[in-house]
Amino acid sequence: MFNKILIANRGEIACRVAATCKRLGIASVAVYSDADADAKHVSACDEAVHIGGATAAESYLRVARIIEAARATGAQAVHPGYGFLSENEDFAHACEAAGIVFIGPPVEAIAAMGSKAAAKALMHAAAVPLVPGYHGDDQNPELLHREADAIGYPVLLKASAGGGGKGMRVVERSEDFLAALASCKREAASSFGNDRVLIEKYLTRPRHVEVQVFADRHGGAVYLFDRDCSVQRRHQKVLEEAPAPGLSARIKREMGEAAVAAARAVNYVGAGTVEFIMTATGDFYFMEMNTRLQVEHPVTEMITGQDLVEWQLRVAAGQPLPLTQDQLKIDGHAIEARIYAEHPARGFLPSTGTLKHLRMPEGVEFTIHAGAGESRKAPVRIDSGVREGDTITPFYDPMIAKLIVHGATREEALARMSRALHACEVVGPHTNVEFLQRIVESEPFATGDLDTGLIERHHEALFASVKKPFKEALALACAALLTREGGTAHGASPWDALSHWRLNSGFTQTLGWLAIESSGETGSPFTVAFARDGATQTLEHDGVREAFSWSSGAGLHEYRATIGDARATGRVFIDGDTFHVFCLGHALAFEWQNLLAHAADAEHGEGRLTAPMPGKVIAVLVEPGAVVEKGTPLIVMEAMKMEHTIGAPAAGTVSEVLYAVGDQVADGAQLLVLDVQ
Numbered sequence: 001m002f003n004k005i006l007i008a009n010r011g012e013i014a015c016r017v018a019a020t021c022k023r024l025g026i027a028s029v030a031v032y033s034d035a036d037a038d039a040k041h042v043s044a045c046d047e048a049v050h051i052g053g054a055t056a057a058e059s060y061l062r063v064a065r066i067i068e069a070a071r072a073t074g075a076q077a078v079h080p081g082y083g084f085l086s087e088n089e090d091f092a093h094a095c096e097a098a099g100i101v102f103i104g105p106p107v108e109a110i111a112a113m114g115s116k117a118a119a120k121a122l123m124h125a126a127a128v129p130l131v132p133g134y135h136g137d138d139q140n141p142e143l144l145h146r147e148a149d150a151i152g153y154p155v156l157l158k159a160s161a162g163g164g165g166k167g168m169r170v171v172e173r174s175e176d177f178l179a180a181l182a183s184c185k186r187e188a189a190s191s192f193g194n195d196r197v198l199i200e201k202y203l204t205r206p207r208h209v210e211v212q213v214f215a216d217r218h219g220g221a222v223y224l225f226d227r228d229c230s231v232q233r234r235h236q237k238v239l240e241e242a243p244a245p246g247l248s249a250r251i252k253r254e255m256g257e258a259a260v261a262a263a264r265a266v267n268y269v270g271a272g273t274v275e276f277i278m279t280a281t282g283d284f285y286f287m288e289m290n291t292r293l294q295v296e297h298p299v300t301e302m303i304t305g306q307d308l309v310e311w312q313l314r315v316a317a318g319q320p321l322p323l324t325q326d327q328l329k330i331d332g333h334a335i336e337a338r339i340y341a342e343h344p345a346r347g348f349l350p351s352t353g354t355l356k357h358l359r360m361p362e363g364v365e366f367t368i369h370a371g372a373g374e375s376r377k378a379p380v381r382i383d384s385g386v387r388e389g390d391t392i393t394p395f396y397d398p399m400i401a402k403l404i405v406h407g408a409t410r411e412e413a414l415a416r417m418s419r420a421l422h423a424c425e426v427v428g429p430h431t432n433v434e435f436l437q438r439i440v441e442s443e444p445f446a447t448g449d450l451d452t453g454l455i456e457r458h459h460e461a462l463f464a465s466v467k468k469p470f471k472e473a474l475a476l477a478c479a480a481l482l483t484r485e486g487g488t489a490h491g492a493s494p495w496d497a498l499s500h501w502r503l504n505s506g507f508t509q510t511l512g513w514l515a516i517e518s519s520g521e522t523g524s525p526f527t528v529a530f531a532r533d534g535a536t537q538t539l540e541h542d543g544v545r546e547a548f549s550w551s552s553g554a555g556l557h558e559y560r561a562t563i564g565d566a567r568a569t570g571r572v573f574i575d576g577d578t579f580h581v582f583c584l585g586h587a588l589a590f591e592w593q594n595l596l597a598h599a600a601d602a603e604h605g606e607g608r609l610t611a612p613m614p615g616k617v618i619a620v621l622v623e624p625g626a627v628v629e630k631g632t633p634l635i636v637m638e639a640m641k642m643e644h645t646i647g648a649p650a651a652g653t654v655s656e657v658l659y660a661v662g663d664q665v666a667d668g669a670q671l672l673v674l675d676v677q
């Protein structure tokens, strides 16, 4: 076994690989870009080498620089993770040339699977099922047209060098074929530098089912069962699970054996994924083979209890596969959700920014203490490459975390996933957490009625607005605000004195709010009146006054509130004037309208302070000569049983106070004179 490896990646997969290294006593070397100097993966490794600028091209894609880092640190092998250089033949080749083990398949296997047409020819020879179609060398348009007519419409044109859904065209009718072919070839040439295409019968409502395979250098090859990754958006997987639901033992075995045959056909070594497309009746056809560890590998780890990174390291070090096919068993069901920093309401654009608050459900991080076996015992696993305080930048994939759950049955795993998603709290970038919740709780997902069109077909329901616990969340936001105003935030300001001093005489305080929708849109401003009279406290909102009480909870940011007969415990995270409330499994946000500052703003620069409405002066908080800060409360008025505090519009010195407690004042009357500094 190696004693030191370099991890040529970043984020959660670099952390994931480092965790297994730690567990096995293998030293790990991180590489990092300018943007990642303080990244989690750097601290997860024993050593780190800076490899260049923030963009991937200047860092994680620099073959020579990474090989140099491996040489300089004495790493015997390189783990490429996924993405970046993981399926790059030149990189695998350069490692070999430098005498460093590439933890991945042989260069020839990567090359064989790089061309779809060539891969299909190999698979045909190995008797792996293929979608009826044409994948020949002859690209004469008339010949292709005749082939398409023979297959029968609709057909699908695919760029041979493409992958992941790029360069595909559905052709519905023979008369559209030649135009679609020309357009597909143009796109293939510009995207992949190669205009070769293949034709397939177009399958409607297919499932994406893939098989995890592993092969060693000693002729051993096994499958670690199947995964369903049908729930995708624009070819980006959203939810993955293992095993694929609803398949008979016969289909599972046939597909597993076909996947092993596919791996053997290219002399595969290491971890690979054979991707099949499956019809509603369970017919499956080879699509492509991914020659790397996949993002969704944890669901396979959860159901098999195996650490696939450990398997990769063992195989790369020349050891035989740890288990035979007969020794591999499926235990229960696992589901993975990919939590992304993206904005569903804006077409899922990546959403960047600092993770000001990040709380994941109770679970096991994939660390030194939790190998795959451990994480299977713990039913919730979180693989993440970021911590609270880190920033999601535009340079890399905006994934925040993978949330993986296990259950004895799919139903149990599903319920656990739903709960776990409801426990995710993110403040900073927008996320897809609510979107994931809706899919997980949707009827087709719950019943396992999966196909690649699920999200599009249920678009309306998945994007409809949900009812949230508005009143409870608002009560918690008010609790957090009143707690803050009552003490710590303003220190020994006169405002503190005010709340305590008036405790038993009864008063009303107006709290101004704006609701912020998950779309980012803000509603209209509204006020909540908090009143205290002796031991009785109430909140009035929307014309309804209800009994209200609150207390700070045990944990950081935690509050308990009762409002009328509703009660809620939640966390309120305050970011500037925005109060992010997490309660009852929902995230809501309110922007505090600082009425005091607003009143001050309205008066700004004039140095005179006027009554916003007719009423009575109930407190004068300053005396002539007082030096005040901008925003310092000066006078409190009461009008229509509500309290209004007038604050200093700017820093200055109070030169004159024109009214005393108990005085009745007219609308617009000047209350005091301030000499602005």
Ligand code: MV4
Pocket: 131, 156, 163, 164, 165, 166, 200, 201, 202, 203, 204, 206, 207, 208, 229, 230, 232, 235, 277, 287, 288, 452
């Ligand atoms: C197909 C297909 C229907 N018929 N091939 C898309 C990405 C690539 N891996 C294969 N893809 C498809 N190939 C035939 N003959 C539909 C898709 C497809 C798809 C496949 C898997 C997962 C999601 C998908 C979303 C749209 C289309």
